[in-house]
Amino acid sequence: MARDYKSRNNDRKSSAKSGGSSIWSGIFIGLAVGLVAAVAVAYWVNRSDPFAARDKPAESKPVADKQASRSDKVIDPLAKATNAPTTPDKPSFDFYKILPSQDNPAPNADTPKPSTPDALYFVQAGAFPNAEDADNLKARLALMGYEAAILATDIPNKGTWHRVRLGPYKLDEANKTKDTLEQNKVSATLIKVPASASTKTN
Template sequence: MSCNSGVQRDQWGGTLAGVLIGLLVGAVIAVGVALYINFGHKPFKAEGPTARPQQSAPVATQSVPISLPGKPGDQPVGKPKFDFYKILPGGEAASTPVEDKPVEVVAERIYLQAGAYQNPSDADNLKARLALMGIEATVQRVDLGIKGIFYRVRLGTFGSTDAAESMRARLATDGIESAIVRSKP
């Protein structure tokens, strides 16, 4: 019985020494990291006079004192004067609004639907199969009321019906049937 107690004491002594060594190594690493962060190289901090941005021309600004109302000897609250419009390139021309070009309204969007599944994993499997072929697809979750929730696997949008037809032919050669779907934005 004395042998077993001696073995247990040796195991506890080894475990305690391991814990203490681990704590000591962790503390040394923590101090090293803290010193590196506080005193090490800082790549994004500007250092020295050469790191200051150059100003092309100093702009004279007039400071208007602003005081809180309700104190004795208050002056009327002045409106602050902003001179940043003068600093902008082009002066006053930079503050004029730019006219937007008219946006072309697309009448409809053309997609290819490669499948519609009630099981989302089936839709993900088809999407992965298309990805292995180098074709990007999306899975859309659609609630069709009494029919239930379906997961559509769609490709596109395509700029023209011809582009959609050529992709449809490519999918057909790989054994994937698809349908052209048109939708309004």
């Protein structure tokens, strides 16, 4: 009986020892499995980040491409306009033509032109180389109511000639005087007075 009791006690002690060791081994195995799982999860998380980082630029790339394509669409018309041969359109008006006309306005058509003095004429009743003949004609014209003047002129190779003249007159009056003298058998001619002489006479 005593041996059976001892053997039972020994079995209990051995079972207790084996049970304690199995608990510690289970705990150790659990910790090891948890550690491996944690390392695996951490590795997986850290490994997934590069993929996400690589995917993000890939996603943003189409946006950059769209922006580049938009900028190309905006630039292309300008480039075409720059490269295209420019043909300037004719302006509706020319400043270089308008400005001079503004500075120098066109003369008014209604503005009267400055009046020029009417031409004057002498009525020459005769010309004589002898001064006495000129005096006789002058006296005859005086009887007809005309006041005459004698003008002595030196003519080359002919000497001095004495001209008997009336006037000066305007053209209408000179023609009337000439007609009157010819009716009285006095040959007369009209001689236009130079502009300088007519100015002095007036």
